[in-house]
Amino acid sequence: MPELPEVEVLRLSLARRLPGRQIARVDVRSPALREPLDRKVLRSLLAGRSIERLRRRAKYLLIDVEGGSTLVIHLGMSGRLTLIDRDQPVVAHEHLALQLDGDQRLRLVDPRRFGLAFALPSATLEDDRHFAHLGIEPLGDELDGAYLRAQARGRRGPIKTFLMDGGVVVGVGNIYASEALWRVRVHPRRSVARIGAATWQRLADAARSTLSDAIAEGGTTLNDFSDGDGNAGYFQVSLAVYGQDGKACPRCGRTIRKIVQANRSSFYCPGCQH
DNA sequence: CGTAGACCCTGCGCGC
DNA sequence: TGCGCGCAGGGTCTAC
CATH class of the missing domain: 3.20.190.10 (MutM-like, N-terminal)
Structure with a gap:
Protein backbone atom coordinates (compact mmCIF):
# COMPACT_ATOMS: atom_id res chain seq x y z
CA MET A 1 0.00 0.00 0.00
CA HIS A 133 18.23 12.87 3.89
CA LEU A 134 14.56 13.36 3.19
CA GLY A 135 13.33 16.40 1.30
CA ILE A 136 10.40 18.59 2.20
CA GLU A 137 6.83 17.43 2.67
CA PRO A 138 4.63 17.98 -0.38
CA LEU A 139 1.43 19.07 1.35
CA GLY A 140 2.66 22.13 3.19
CA ASP A 141 3.58 25.54 1.83
CA GLU A 142 7.29 24.76 1.70
CA LEU A 143 6.68 23.25 -1.70
CA ASP A 144 6.52 25.98 -4.27
CA GLY A 145 7.96 26.83 -7.66
CA ALA A 146 10.95 28.69 -6.29
CA TYR A 147 11.96 25.72 -4.17
CA LEU A 148 11.76 23.24 -7.03
CA ARG A 149 13.57 25.60 -9.37
CA ALA A 150 16.39 26.09 -6.88
CA GLN A 151 16.68 22.35 -6.33
CA ALA A 152 16.83 21.73 -10.06
CA ARG A 153 19.55 24.29 -10.69
CA GLY A 154 22.60 22.61 -12.17
CA ARG A 155 20.81 19.33 -12.59
CA ARG A 156 19.84 17.57 -15.78
CA GLY A 157 17.67 14.54 -16.20
CA PRO A 158 13.96 14.20 -16.84
CA ILE A 159 11.32 15.97 -14.78
CA LYS A 160 9.53 12.76 -13.85
CA THR A 161 12.61 11.34 -12.14
CA PHE A 162 13.26 14.66 -10.45
CA LEU A 163 9.75 14.82 -9.01
CA MET A 164 10.21 11.35 -7.56
CA ASP A 165 13.55 12.20 -5.93
CA GLY A 166 12.81 11.95 -2.23
CA GLY A 167 15.78 14.14 -1.43
CA VAL A 168 13.94 17.02 -3.11
CA VAL A 169 10.36 16.43 -2.09
CA VAL A 170 8.98 13.30 -0.46
CA GLY A 171 5.83 11.44 -1.21
CA VAL A 172 5.45 11.97 -4.96
CA GLY A 173 5.33 8.36 -6.04
CA ASN A 174 5.09 6.76 -9.42
CA ILE A 175 1.34 7.21 -9.83
CA TYR A 176 1.14 10.84 -8.80
CA ALA A 177 4.27 11.92 -10.64
CA SER A 178 2.59 10.89 -13.88
CA GLU A 179 -0.71 12.44 -12.83
CA ALA A 180 0.83 15.75 -11.79
CA LEU A 181 2.73 16.03 -15.08
CA TRP A 182 -0.46 15.40 -17.01
CA ARG A 183 -2.21 18.17 -15.09
CA VAL A 184 0.40 20.72 -16.13
CA ARG A 185 0.83 19.33 -19.67
CA VAL A 186 4.53 18.58 -19.24
CA HIS A 187 6.08 15.55 -20.91
CA PRO A 188 7.72 13.19 -18.38
CA ARG A 189 10.95 13.17 -20.39
CA ARG A 190 11.33 16.96 -20.47
CA SER A 191 14.67 17.97 -18.97
CA VAL A 192 14.52 19.93 -15.74
CA ALA A 193 16.81 22.42 -17.47
CA ARG A 194 13.99 23.28 -19.87
CA ILE A 195 11.38 24.25 -17.33
CA GLY A 196 10.67 27.90 -16.64
CA ALA A 197 9.73 29.63 -13.41
CA ALA A 198 6.00 29.73 -14.13
CA THR A 199 5.94 26.03 -14.99
CA TRP A 200 7.84 25.19 -11.81
CA GLN A 201 5.12 26.94 -9.85
CA ARG A 202 2.38 25.07 -11.69
CA LEU A 203 4.25 21.82 -11.08
CA ALA A 204 4.51 22.49 -7.36
CA ASP A 205 0.81 23.26 -7.18
CA ALA A 206 -0.06 20.20 -9.25
CA ALA A 207 2.05 17.87 -7.13
CA ARG A 208 0.37 19.10 -3.96
CA SER A 209 -3.17 19.13 -5.33
CA THR A 210 -2.82 15.71 -6.97
CA LEU A 211 -1.86 14.25 -3.61
CA SER A 212 -4.41 16.17 -1.57
CA ASP A 213 -7.21 15.37 -4.00
CA ALA A 214 -6.36 11.68 -3.67
CA ILE A 215 -6.35 11.96 0.12
CA ALA A 216 -9.76 13.61 0.04
CA GLU A 217 -11.10 11.01 -2.35
CA GLY A 218 -9.56 8.15 -0.41
CA GLY A 219 -10.97 9.48 2.82
CA THR A 220 -14.46 9.25 1.40
CA THR A 221 -14.22 6.01 -0.54
CA LEU A 222 -12.40 4.19 2.20
CA ASN A 223 -13.39 4.98 5.74
CA ASP A 224 -12.57 1.80 7.58
CA PHE A 225 -9.22 0.09 7.90
CA SER A 226 -10.51 -2.46 10.37
CA ASP A 227 -12.60 -4.62 8.11
CA GLY A 228 -12.80 -8.24 9.15
CA ASP A 229 -10.60 -9.75 6.51
CA GLY A 230 -7.95 -7.08 6.82
CA ASN A 231 -7.95 -6.45 3.12
CA ALA A 232 -8.60 -2.76 3.29
CA GLY A 233 -5.69 -0.74 2.12
CA TYR A 234 -5.50 0.35 -1.47
CA PHE A 235 -8.14 2.67 -2.64
CA GLN A 236 -8.93 3.47 -6.20
CA VAL A 237 -8.91 7.08 -7.19
CA SER A 238 -9.76 8.45 -10.58
CA LEU A 239 -6.57 8.55 -12.61
CA ALA A 240 -6.20 10.44 -15.86
CA VAL A 241 -3.15 8.67 -17.27
CA TYR A 242 -1.61 6.19 -14.83
CA GLY A 243 -2.32 2.68 -16.08
CA GLN A 244 -4.46 4.12 -18.88
CA ASP A 245 -2.16 3.40 -21.81
CA GLY A 246 -4.11 2.66 -24.95
CA LYS A 247 -7.08 4.67 -23.74
CA ALA A 248 -8.10 8.14 -24.79
CA CYS A 249 -6.74 11.16 -22.97
CA PRO A 250 -9.66 12.67 -21.02
CA ARG A 251 -8.53 16.13 -22.08
CA CYS A 252 -7.62 15.89 -25.77
CA GLY A 253 -8.59 12.41 -26.85
CA ARG A 254 -5.19 11.23 -28.07
CA THR A 255 -4.06 7.76 -27.06
CA ILE A 256 -2.17 7.62 -23.76
CA ARG A 257 1.25 6.06 -23.97
CA LYS A 258 3.49 4.19 -21.57
CA ILE A 259 7.26 4.55 -21.40
CA VAL A 260 9.89 3.36 -18.92
CA GLN A 261 12.08 5.79 -16.97
CA ALA A 262 14.50 4.70 -14.26
CA ASN A 263 12.91 1.25 -14.36
CA ARG A 264 9.46 2.66 -13.58
CA SER A 265 6.52 3.03 -15.91
CA SER A 266 5.45 6.52 -16.88
CA PHE A 267 2.18 7.38 -18.55
CA TYR A 268 1.49 10.49 -20.57
CA CYS A 269 -0.56 11.91 -23.40
CA PRO A 270 1.48 12.69 -26.52
CA GLY A 271 -1.24 15.10 -27.62
CA CYS A 272 -1.18 17.58 -24.77
CA GLN A 273 2.06 16.97 -22.82
CA HIS A 274 5.23 18.52 -24.21
C1' DC B 1 28.87 15.34 -7.69
C1' DG B 2 24.33 13.53 -10.27
C1' DT B 3 22.34 10.18 -12.89
C1' DA B 4 21.10 5.54 -14.75
C1' DG B 5 20.49 0.98 -13.84
C1' DA B 6 20.30 -3.24 -11.06
C1' DC B 7 18.33 -5.12 -7.24
C1' DC B 8 15.55 -6.60 -3.15
C1' DC B 9 10.77 -10.19 -3.05
C1' DT B 10 6.23 -12.41 -3.89
C1' DG B 11 1.88 -12.59 -6.35
C1' DC B 12 -1.04 -11.77 -10.08
C1' DG B 13 -2.84 -11.46 -14.72
C1' DC B 14 -2.11 -12.30 -19.30
C1' DG B 15 -0.95 -14.79 -23.51
C1' DC B 16 0.18 -19.01 -25.38
C1' DT C 1 -6.09 -26.01 -17.52
C1' DG C 2 -1.27 -25.01 -16.87
C1' DC C 3 2.81 -22.52 -17.36
C1' DG C 4 6.06 -18.90 -18.14
C1' DC C 5 6.66 -14.12 -18.50
C1' DG C 6 6.24 -9.44 -17.40
C1' DC C 7 4.93 -6.36 -14.30
C1' DA C 8 3.67 -4.13 -9.71
C1' DG C 9 2.11 1.95 -6.34
C1' DG C 10 8.73 1.23 -2.31
C1' DG C 11 13.70 2.57 -1.55
C1' DT C 12 18.84 1.74 -1.77
C1' DC C 13 23.10 0.70 -3.66
C1' DT C 14 26.73 0.59 -7.19
C1' DA C 15 29.01 1.96 -11.37
C1' DC C 16 29.84 5.41 -14.42
Whole structure:
Protein backbone atom coordinates (compact mmCIF):
# COMPACT_ATOMS: atom_id res chain seq x y z
CA MET A 1 0.00 0.00 0.00
CA PRO A 2 2.41 2.52 -1.17
CA GLU A 3 1.78 6.07 -2.20
CA LEU A 4 1.52 8.90 0.26
CA PRO A 5 -2.26 9.37 0.04
CA GLU A 6 -2.85 5.82 1.22
CA VAL A 7 -0.45 6.30 4.11
CA GLU A 8 -2.10 9.56 5.08
CA VAL A 9 -5.62 8.12 4.94
CA LEU A 10 -4.40 5.19 6.99
CA ARG A 11 -2.92 7.59 9.53
CA LEU A 12 -6.16 9.56 9.79
CA SER A 13 -8.16 6.38 10.19
CA LEU A 14 -5.91 4.90 12.86
CA ALA A 15 -5.72 8.24 14.65
CA ARG A 16 -9.40 7.86 15.46
CA ARG A 17 -8.95 4.41 16.95
CA LEU A 18 -5.52 3.87 18.44
CA PRO A 19 -4.73 6.71 20.84
CA GLY A 20 -5.32 5.59 24.40
CA ARG A 21 -5.03 1.92 23.59
CA GLN A 22 -2.32 -0.04 25.30
CA ILE A 23 0.03 -2.37 23.46
CA ALA A 24 -0.33 -5.51 25.52
CA ARG A 25 2.08 -7.62 23.52
CA VAL A 26 4.41 -7.33 20.54
CA ASP A 27 4.62 -10.38 18.31
CA VAL A 28 7.33 -10.56 15.68
CA ARG A 29 6.21 -13.51 13.63
CA SER A 30 8.48 -13.18 10.63
CA PRO A 31 11.42 -10.80 10.97
CA ALA A 32 12.46 -10.78 7.31
CA LEU A 33 11.53 -7.38 5.95
CA ARG A 34 13.86 -5.04 4.08
CA GLU A 35 15.69 -4.72 7.34
CA PRO A 36 15.28 -7.52 9.88
CA LEU A 37 12.76 -6.74 12.59
CA ASP A 38 14.43 -6.37 15.96
CA ARG A 39 12.19 -8.24 18.37
CA LYS A 40 14.10 -7.12 21.43
CA VAL A 41 14.02 -3.40 20.66
CA LEU A 42 10.42 -3.48 19.49
CA ARG A 43 9.34 -5.18 22.70
CA SER A 44 11.38 -3.07 25.06
CA LEU A 45 10.24 0.23 23.56
CA LEU A 46 6.60 -0.64 22.88
CA ALA A 47 5.25 -3.42 25.10
CA GLY A 48 3.03 -2.21 27.88
CA ARG A 49 2.93 1.37 26.57
CA SER A 50 -0.12 3.31 25.55
CA ILE A 51 -0.40 4.78 22.08
CA GLU A 52 -0.49 8.56 22.15
CA ARG A 53 -0.69 9.80 18.59
CA LEU A 54 0.00 9.08 14.94
CA ARG A 55 2.20 11.11 12.69
CA ARG A 56 3.62 10.74 9.22
CA ARG A 57 6.92 11.71 7.63
CA ALA A 58 7.16 11.01 3.91
CA LYS A 59 5.63 7.54 3.54
CA TYR A 60 6.66 6.50 7.03
CA LEU A 61 3.85 6.07 9.52
CA LEU A 62 4.90 7.08 13.03
CA ILE A 63 3.11 5.68 16.05
CA ASP A 64 4.15 7.52 19.20
CA VAL A 65 3.74 5.75 22.51
CA GLU A 66 3.97 7.01 26.06
CA GLY A 67 7.49 7.66 27.24
CA GLY A 68 8.48 9.12 23.88
CA SER A 69 9.25 6.02 21.84
CA THR A 70 8.00 5.71 18.29
CA LEU A 71 7.07 2.74 16.17
CA VAL A 72 8.01 3.46 12.57
CA ILE A 73 6.30 1.56 9.79
CA HIS A 74 6.90 1.75 6.07
CA LEU A 75 4.61 -0.24 3.83
CA GLY A 76 6.92 -0.57 0.86
CA MET A 77 5.11 -1.82 -2.24
CA SER A 78 2.80 -4.42 -0.78
CA GLY A 79 2.49 -3.72 2.93
CA ARG A 80 -0.87 -3.50 4.67
CA LEU A 81 -1.47 -2.38 8.21
CA THR A 82 -4.87 -3.30 9.53
CA LEU A 83 -6.75 -3.35 12.78
CA ILE A 84 -8.56 -6.65 13.16
CA ASP A 85 -10.28 -8.77 15.76
CA ARG A 86 -7.84 -10.61 17.96
CA ASP A 87 -9.22 -14.02 17.00
CA GLN A 88 -8.64 -13.53 13.28
CA PRO A 89 -6.23 -16.24 12.12
CA VAL A 90 -2.64 -15.38 11.38
CA VAL A 91 -2.19 -15.07 7.63
CA ALA A 92 0.81 -15.57 5.39
CA HIS A 93 3.36 -12.77 5.54
CA GLU A 94 2.04 -11.42 8.81
CA HIS A 95 5.36 -10.04 10.01
CA LEU A 96 4.36 -8.02 13.03
CA ALA A 97 1.33 -7.95 15.28
CA LEU A 98 0.59 -5.63 18.16
CA GLN A 99 -1.92 -7.17 20.55
CA LEU A 100 -3.92 -4.30 21.94
CA ASP A 101 -5.87 -4.14 25.16
CA GLY A 102 -9.40 -5.16 24.43
CA ASP A 103 -9.88 -7.62 21.64
CA GLN A 104 -8.01 -6.32 18.63
CA ARG A 105 -4.62 -6.54 17.05
CA LEU A 106 -2.80 -4.29 14.65
CA ARG A 107 -1.03 -6.37 12.08
CA LEU A 108 1.49 -5.71 9.36
CA VAL A 109 1.27 -7.98 6.33
CA ASP A 110 3.80 -7.52 3.56
CA PRO A 111 4.26 -10.25 0.93
CA ARG A 112 7.03 -8.57 -1.03
CA ARG A 113 8.94 -7.58 2.09
CA PHE A 114 10.02 -4.15 0.91
CA GLY A 115 8.50 -2.64 4.02
CA LEU A 116 10.07 -1.68 7.32
CA ALA A 117 9.15 -1.73 10.97
CA PHE A 118 11.39 -0.48 13.74
CA ALA A 119 11.20 1.38 17.01
CA LEU A 120 13.13 4.44 18.06
CA PRO A 121 13.62 5.85 21.53
CA SER A 122 12.64 9.44 22.13
CA ALA A 123 14.13 12.39 20.28
CA THR A 124 16.22 10.38 17.87
CA LEU A 125 13.79 10.43 15.00
CA GLU A 126 15.18 13.22 12.87
CA ASP A 127 18.71 11.95 13.41
CA ASP A 128 17.82 8.49 12.24
CA ARG A 129 19.36 7.50 8.93
CA HIS A 130 15.95 6.75 7.43
CA PHE A 131 14.91 10.38 7.79
CA ALA A 132 18.16 12.31 7.64
CA HIS A 133 18.23 12.87 3.89
CA LEU A 134 14.56 13.36 3.19
CA GLY A 135 13.33 16.40 1.30
CA ILE A 136 10.40 18.59 2.20
CA GLU A 137 6.83 17.43 2.67
CA PRO A 138 4.63 17.98 -0.38
CA LEU A 139 1.43 19.07 1.35
CA GLY A 140 2.66 22.13 3.19
CA ASP A 141 3.58 25.54 1.83
CA GLU A 142 7.29 24.76 1.70
CA LEU A 143 6.68 23.25 -1.70
CA ASP A 144 6.52 25.98 -4.27
CA GLY A 145 7.96 26.83 -7.66
CA ALA A 146 10.95 28.69 -6.29
CA TYR A 147 11.96 25.72 -4.17
CA LEU A 148 11.76 23.24 -7.03
CA ARG A 149 13.57 25.60 -9.37
CA ALA A 150 16.39 26.09 -6.88
CA GLN A 151 16.68 22.35 -6.33
CA ALA A 152 16.83 21.73 -10.06
CA ARG A 153 19.55 24.29 -10.69
CA GLY A 154 22.60 22.61 -12.17
CA ARG A 155 20.81 19.33 -12.59
CA ARG A 156 19.84 17.57 -15.78
CA GLY A 157 17.67 14.54 -16.20
CA PRO A 158 13.96 14.20 -16.84
CA ILE A 159 11.32 15.97 -14.78
CA LYS A 160 9.53 12.76 -13.85
CA THR A 161 12.61 11.34 -12.14
CA PHE A 162 13.26 14.66 -10.45
CA LEU A 163 9.75 14.82 -9.01
CA MET A 164 10.21 11.35 -7.56
CA ASP A 165 13.55 12.20 -5.93
CA GLY A 166 12.81 11.95 -2.23
CA GLY A 167 15.78 14.14 -1.43
CA VAL A 168 13.94 17.02 -3.11
CA VAL A 169 10.36 16.43 -2.09
CA VAL A 170 8.98 13.30 -0.46
CA GLY A 171 5.83 11.44 -1.21
CA VAL A 172 5.45 11.97 -4.96
CA GLY A 173 5.33 8.36 -6.04
CA ASN A 174 5.09 6.76 -9.42
CA ILE A 175 1.34 7.21 -9.83
CA TYR A 176 1.14 10.84 -8.80
CA ALA A 177 4.27 11.92 -10.64
CA SER A 178 2.59 10.89 -13.88
CA GLU A 179 -0.71 12.44 -12.83
CA ALA A 180 0.83 15.75 -11.79
CA LEU A 181 2.73 16.03 -15.08
CA TRP A 182 -0.46 15.40 -17.01
CA ARG A 183 -2.21 18.17 -15.09
CA VAL A 184 0.40 20.72 -16.13
CA ARG A 185 0.83 19.33 -19.67
CA VAL A 186 4.53 18.58 -19.24
CA HIS A 187 6.08 15.55 -20.91
CA PRO A 188 7.72 13.19 -18.38
CA ARG A 189 10.95 13.17 -20.39
CA ARG A 190 11.33 16.96 -20.47
CA SER A 191 14.67 17.97 -18.97
CA VAL A 192 14.52 19.93 -15.74
CA ALA A 193 16.81 22.42 -17.47
CA ARG A 194 13.99 23.28 -19.87
CA ILE A 195 11.38 24.25 -17.33
CA GLY A 196 10.67 27.90 -16.64
CA ALA A 197 9.73 29.63 -13.41
CA ALA A 198 6.00 29.73 -14.13
CA THR A 199 5.94 26.03 -14.99
CA TRP A 200 7.84 25.19 -11.81
CA GLN A 201 5.12 26.94 -9.85
CA ARG A 202 2.38 25.07 -11.69
CA LEU A 203 4.25 21.82 -11.08
CA ALA A 204 4.51 22.49 -7.36
CA ASP A 205 0.81 23.26 -7.18
CA ALA A 206 -0.06 20.20 -9.25
CA ALA A 207 2.05 17.87 -7.13
CA ARG A 208 0.37 19.10 -3.96
CA SER A 209 -3.17 19.13 -5.33
CA THR A 210 -2.82 15.71 -6.97
CA LEU A 211 -1.86 14.25 -3.61
CA SER A 212 -4.41 16.17 -1.57
CA ASP A 213 -7.21 15.37 -4.00
CA ALA A 214 -6.36 11.68 -3.67
CA ILE A 215 -6.35 11.96 0.12
CA ALA A 216 -9.76 13.61 0.04
CA GLU A 217 -11.10 11.01 -2.35
CA GLY A 218 -9.56 8.15 -0.41
CA GLY A 219 -10.97 9.48 2.82
CA THR A 220 -14.46 9.25 1.40
CA THR A 221 -14.22 6.01 -0.54
CA LEU A 222 -12.40 4.19 2.20
CA ASN A 223 -13.39 4.98 5.74
CA ASP A 224 -12.57 1.80 7.58
CA PHE A 225 -9.22 0.09 7.90
CA SER A 226 -10.51 -2.46 10.37
CA ASP A 227 -12.60 -4.62 8.11
CA GLY A 228 -12.80 -8.24 9.15
CA ASP A 229 -10.60 -9.75 6.51
CA GLY A 230 -7.95 -7.08 6.82
CA ASN A 231 -7.95 -6.45 3.12
CA ALA A 232 -8.60 -2.76 3.29
CA GLY A 233 -5.69 -0.74 2.12
CA TYR A 234 -5.50 0.35 -1.47
CA PHE A 235 -8.14 2.67 -2.64
CA GLN A 236 -8.93 3.47 -6.20
CA VAL A 237 -8.91 7.08 -7.19
CA SER A 238 -9.76 8.45 -10.58
CA LEU A 239 -6.57 8.55 -12.61
CA ALA A 240 -6.20 10.44 -15.86
CA VAL A 241 -3.15 8.67 -17.27
CA TYR A 242 -1.61 6.19 -14.83
CA GLY A 243 -2.32 2.68 -16.08
CA GLN A 244 -4.46 4.12 -18.88
CA ASP A 245 -2.16 3.40 -21.81
CA GLY A 246 -4.11 2.66 -24.95
CA LYS A 247 -7.08 4.67 -23.74
CA ALA A 248 -8.10 8.14 -24.79
CA CYS A 249 -6.74 11.16 -22.97
CA PRO A 250 -9.66 12.67 -21.02
CA ARG A 251 -8.53 16.13 -22.08
CA CYS A 252 -7.62 15.89 -25.77
CA GLY A 253 -8.59 12.41 -26.85
CA ARG A 254 -5.19 11.23 -28.07
CA THR A 255 -4.06 7.76 -27.06
CA ILE A 256 -2.17 7.62 -23.76
CA ARG A 257 1.25 6.06 -23.97
CA LYS A 258 3.49 4.19 -21.57
CA ILE A 259 7.26 4.55 -21.40
CA VAL A 260 9.89 3.36 -18.92
CA GLN A 261 12.08 5.79 -16.97
CA ALA A 262 14.50 4.70 -14.26
CA ASN A 263 12.91 1.25 -14.36
CA ARG A 264 9.46 2.66 -13.58
CA SER A 265 6.52 3.03 -15.91
CA SER A 266 5.45 6.52 -16.88
CA PHE A 267 2.18 7.38 -18.55
CA TYR A 268 1.49 10.49 -20.57
CA CYS A 269 -0.56 11.91 -23.40
CA PRO A 270 1.48 12.69 -26.52
CA GLY A 271 -1.24 15.10 -27.62
CA CYS A 272 -1.18 17.58 -24.77
CA GLN A 273 2.06 16.97 -22.82
CA HIS A 274 5.23 18.52 -24.21
C1' DC B 1 28.87 15.34 -7.69
C1' DG B 2 24.33 13.53 -10.27
C1' DT B 3 22.34 10.18 -12.89
C1' DA B 4 21.10 5.54 -14.75
C1' DG B 5 20.49 0.98 -13.84
C1' DA B 6 20.30 -3.24 -11.06
C1' DC B 7 18.33 -5.12 -7.24
C1' DC B 8 15.55 -6.60 -3.15
C1' DC B 9 10.77 -10.19 -3.05
C1' DT B 10 6.23 -12.41 -3.89
C1' DG B 11 1.88 -12.59 -6.35
C1' DC B 12 -1.04 -11.77 -10.08
C1' DG B 13 -2.84 -11.46 -14.72
C1' DC B 14 -2.11 -12.30 -19.30
C1' DG B 15 -0.95 -14.79 -23.51
C1' DC B 16 0.18 -19.01 -25.38
C1' DT C 1 -6.09 -26.01 -17.52
C1' DG C 2 -1.27 -25.01 -16.87
C1' DC C 3 2.81 -22.52 -17.36
C1' DG C 4 6.06 -18.90 -18.14
C1' DC C 5 6.66 -14.12 -18.50
C1' DG C 6 6.24 -9.44 -17.40
C1' DC C 7 4.93 -6.36 -14.30
C1' DA C 8 3.67 -4.13 -9.71
C1' DG C 9 2.11 1.95 -6.34
C1' DG C 10 8.73 1.23 -2.31
C1' DG C 11 13.70 2.57 -1.55
C1' DT C 12 18.84 1.74 -1.77
C1' DC C 13 23.10 0.70 -3.66
C1' DT C 14 26.73 0.59 -7.19
C1' DA C 15 29.01 1.96 -11.37
C1' DC C 16 29.84 5.41 -14.42
